[in-house]
Amino acid sequence: MLEVTLPDGAKKEFEDGASALDVAESISKSLAKKALAAKVNGELWDLTRPLDGNSDVAIITERDPEALELFRHDAAHILAQAVQELYPGTQVTIGPVIEDGFYYDFARDKPFSTDDFEKIEKKMEEIIDRDLPIERQVWKKEDAIAHFKGIGEKYKAQIIDDIIPPGEPITLYAHSNQWSDLCRGPHLPSTGKLPKAFKLMKLAGAYWRGDSNNEMLQRVYGTAWANPKDLKAYLTRLEEAEKRDHRKLGRELDLFHMQEEGKGMVFWHKKGLAIWHAVEGYVRRRLDAEDYEEVRTPQVLDRKFWEQSGHWDKYRENMFIAETAEDETLSLKPMNCPGHVQIFKQGQKSYRDLPLRMAEFGACHRYEPSGALHGLMRVRAFTQDDAHIFCREDQIEDETARFITLAKSIHSDFGLETHHINLATRPDVRAGSDEFWDKAETQMMNAARKAGVEPVIAEGDGAFYAPKLDFIVKDAIGREWTCGTIQLDYVLPDRLNAEYIGEDGAKHRPVMLHRAILGSLERFIGILIENCAGAFPMWLAPTQVVVASITETAADYAQSVVDKLEAAGIRAEIDVRNEKINYKVREHSVQKIPYIAVVGQKEAEEGSVALRQFGTKNQIVLPLEDALARLSEEALPPDIARAKSLHN
RNA sequence: GCCGGCUUAGCUCAGUUGGUAGAGCAGUUGAUUUGUAAUCAUCAGGUCGCGGGUUCGACUCCUGCAGCCGGCACCA
16 A cells, blocks of 8 residues: 655545546546646656655646646657658658757758658647657667567667666656657656647757767747647747847938948948947946956967967867968957967066956958858847956955855846846866865856856866856846856966966966946847837937927927937937928838937927837927936936935 | 758739739838727839850759858857
């Protein structure tokens, strides 16, 4: 006999060998019918898997969030069966659940085409209709390898061989006697339980076991949901995201362009650059307030320099290198740190100079692989909001904590919420002793806690010389972006011989903290565009106000309004074209201008403007002075607005 | 870099089985002087991504390259 504790605390006795399904049946027929799996002692289990002694059991139905994971996992299996039925000779590899769906990697000589999707989806529905019982089987490792080799599934055999320790039993999941796959499970009780709310989305190449030295497999991505309504909502969400694409908005709003002759390079147009200046100016003020000193270092430096820093060895392939007529080899700087160390090294530094915070809006060039380029998000010429904090070891925690607070505040001013902070720990291939890593990781952890943040551990993601903290922010539609980083470095000061005179009169190595808050201006503006869907908050908008006249008689007055707005520091444009006001309103609304100030004969006579805010349909008529006050107030960057409200 | 797809006017897209291209919007010019999301007309606009081949003839077929898109790998 075994005792089962239900979620409400009720206890029930069952025969040995009873499964969660028996538990569900004992509660009600309808529950047994709806049951998809069970949570047994907190772990997701197959419904029909015999319980292992006394257990806490919760029945999972379609309404539980865990159900989605089951659906997606089963959708992956059913996809694999469908593909193998339709295209014999295709080998299966792995098919995990991912955010919003699943994928399955196949090995097949002939490439799949998205035209095949309809046929495959039909076959999947057919397999669902067959309602095949899904059976969990425990195999011995050797038998499983022999089995998969026997049916020509060399990838599966290899997975088992490489990953499963010898002697450990492994599980296969079988769709009746028609198909089976190596899988940890759990799964639905039968294929018929998968809701017909899935869709194959895209095709992609993917390296076997994620290694670019291996052959490339064909990956089929799909999405799966509990019901057709959720599926439709998801597809709508994708369409909405597409409308925010910064590449599309960049063209429509005339912010920037890119072209073949400068792959991965941005041509900033007037309006895009206006955003840039607003962002840069804001960050500069925030850094000033935190006692950073801004510098600028050379764009091109001799090869010797990069050899010394170690970048030549490790990243030469990704550097833009030039040979001069006088036989020098130079490189465009891929990063700013070595330059900053040179400034640090000018003259003698005392312990009293530390911490020294050196900032640069540093234009860097990296020859990124062509396939990595993506709009503003991944470019070859970019400007980092870079800074290096030279400090003593005992200052690391305070400086890091202080930085975290600053970065969070800046992100939030841009309307991005800090979702979490990752602590990237020691990678497999690394420099430095375990004691060093223990200490460094603890320092970063303590610093985060000091700033009131509990970091999420990202195992093995650190740089080869030190751990780092990465900021993950969430945008308006819930997407996550890695934005901002702080990285501990003991190596570069050593390589480049940075030193300061300590209290003891002796020379010491400073520690460097590499840090960025936006990452690169290019990418960050890309994120901003997508976050606000092109409708920038007033302080960032390239054009903040358009003054539109109704008839020519108001043209002079319109010009005087623009003059006053500009005198108040507002980015204003005039529109006195001979067009209907409807036309002008539409055009500037499409351009997502925050305010349209309409002036006609009436406004000219009484010295007022009719303000129409973007996103609203009604307008308010204000005396010009009031409108000026209101617009200047609204156009203030958040830091200045805060300072002003403190002052008042 | 790797796999797959795409590339026709500034933009969004048509273009039947191979007979050298069309629409809407934007632009030009003219008329219209207008009260909150598109006034009417007019004209102009293309080496059909680039190169090679097949063909009497190629935007259409084949091939090489490039760029872009979706992923993978990479991201100091």
